[in-house]
Amino acid sequence: MKILIINSGSSSVKYQLINTSTNNVLCKGLIEKIGEDESFVHHTKEKEIYENKEEIPDHSNAFKRMVTLLMDQKYGPIHSLNDIDAVGHRVVHGGEKYSESILINEDVINEIRKDSKLAPLHNPPNLKGILSSIEMMPDKPQVAVFDTSFHQTIPPHVYTYGLPYDFYKNYGIRKYGFHGTSHKYVAIKAAEFLNKPLENTNLITCHLGNGASITAIKEGRSYDTSMGFTPVEGLLMGTRSGDIDPAILIYLENDLNYSMPQINNIINKNSGLLGISGYSNDMRKIVKKSEEGDFRAKLAFDIFCYRVKKYIGAYMFAIGTVDAIVFTAGIGENCIPVRESSLKGLEEFGIIVDKNKNRNLEKGIITDISAFNSKIRILVIPTNEELMIAKETETIVKNLK
Ligand code: AMP
Numbered sequence: 525m526k527i528l529i530i531n532s533g534s535s536s537v538k539y540q541l542i543n544t545s546t547n548n549v550l551c552k553g554l555i556e557k558i559g560e561d562e563s564f565v566h567h568t569k570e571k572e573i574y575e576n577k578e579e580i581p582d583h584s585n586a587f588k589r590m591v592t593l594l595m596d597q598k599y600g601p602i603h604s605l606n607d608i609d610a611v612g613h614r615v616v617h618g619g620e621k622y623s624e625s626i627l628i629n630e631d632v633i634n635e636i637r638k639d640s641k642l643a644p645l646h647n648p649p650n651l652k653g654i655l656s657s658i659e660m661m662p663d664k665p666q667v668a669v670f671d672t673s674f675h676q677t678i679p680p681h682v683y684t685y686g687l688p689y690d691f692y693k694n695y696g697i698r699k700y701g702f703h704g705t706s707h708k709y710v711a712i713k714a715a716e717f718l719n720k721p722l723e724n725t726n727l728i729t730c731h732l733g734n735g736a737s738i739t740a741i742k743e744g745r746s747y748d749t750s751m752g753f754t755p756v757e758g759l760l761m762g763t764r765s766g767d768i769d770p771a772i773l774i775y776l777e778n779d780l781n782y783s784m785p786q787i788n789n790i791i792n793k794n795s796g797l798l799g800i801s802g803y804s805n806d807m808r809k810i811v812k813k814s815e816e817g818d819f820r821a822k823l824a825f826d827i828f829c830y831r832v833k834k835y836i837g838a839y840m841f842a843i844g845t846v847d848a849i850v851f852t853a854g855i856g857e858n859c860i861p862v863r864e865s866s867l868k869g870l871e872e873f874g875i876i877v878d879k880n881k882n883r884n885l886e887k888g889i890i891t892d893i894s895a896f897n898s899k900i901r902i903l904v905i906p907t908n909e910e911l912m913i914a915k916e917t918e919t920i921v922k923n924l925k
């Protein structure tokens with residue numbers, strides 16, 4: 525099947541057309557700065573690259589532009605929209621209702637709209653993408669794949685915060701978790717690699733990118749994850765603080781006169797690697813500066829790795845036995861010192877990195893970087909959220925027939 529994957533953000537639309545029989549990406553693109561003076565269109569089909577500044581006033585026009593590129597004689601892999609079998613949409617929040625991907629209908633649209641209060645920055649632009657896609661391709665099956673759905677198996681004693689219970693009952697305040705599509709994808713790949721049925725596999729999956737989260741997977745299902753009600757909780761991230769004492773925020777407001785919008789900005793955009801180093805949210809730059817002896821860059825690096833280690837330790841106890849620890853996403857797949865440092869000194873717990881394998885792994889393929897005597901396997905697995913969305917969409921569409 526040819527499935528169009530859409531990731532619609534507040535000012536951008538990312539897309540890929542995937543052939544699910546071969547897992548090949550037929551073309552992909554990014555339309556950025558939608559609604560600004562000069563939008564930017566970037567589209568590639570194999571070696572053909574189209575880049576241009578254009579006027580794209582809104583999401584609806586972004587979709588029209590995408591469709592013309594998909595069918596372009598030079599840049600497009602298809603001749604007509606009839607060549608597309610279905611559209612899969614990344615949707616950040618599915619609330620408690622969606623533990624699986626779902627065919628989009630009026631009820632689903634209303635539910636995604638309702639969940640916008642839980643993800644005000646993400647669900648509204650995701651919905652804009654869905655509505656523009658339906659407008660352009662009203663006859664195609666459209667499927668929503670949620671970042672939260674993989675984590676709907678987390679049990680109540682793990683997802684409930686220590687707040688008055690009514691806050692959960694009345695306002696839906698609980699741990700939801702994010703990056704579910706990536707954690708699920710690498711879990712499936714890890715089980716295949718280990719040659720075990722997924723339902724008999726225990727994993728700790730570390731999605732370490734600009735946003736970062738770790739998931740404890742017990743018998744193939746998410747049991748705990750480091751992100752919470754929002755994606756701010758947990759690990760140190762590029763610009764997000766991760767775990768902090770919530771009373772700090774009250775102190776900032778009451779005693780230091782910061783406004784709530786300022787505090788929101790601080791914990792989401794000015795903290796993490798960027799806030800601590802005062803330099804960059806890019807781990808490559810942090811590593812380089814840290815190796816040059818910069819104190820704050822080293823501190824940012826150390827905090828990042830310490831938290832990864834701490835969550836791995838906590839999750840080992842939470843799920844009892846672990847078949848493999850998986851590293852994925854920009855930092856997890858590419859950053860040798862983060863993997864080395866996060867797992868340093870864990871030999872007694874059966875976690876032993878083969879330094880050679882860690883340093884010399886081939887990009888883009890699944891690699892076991894554990895030493896021969898490591899009880900727990902350590903895997904580097906390239907994530908592919910778009911392919912996961914395509915596969916989920918395909919499964920739903922096949923079941924329609
Ligand atoms: P993602 O959000 O998955 O795209 O990951 C983005 C993060 O991956 C950024 O912090 C990048 O600095 C980091 N990254 C990408 N390549 C490397 C690399 N070779 N070494 C260290 N970090 C990397």
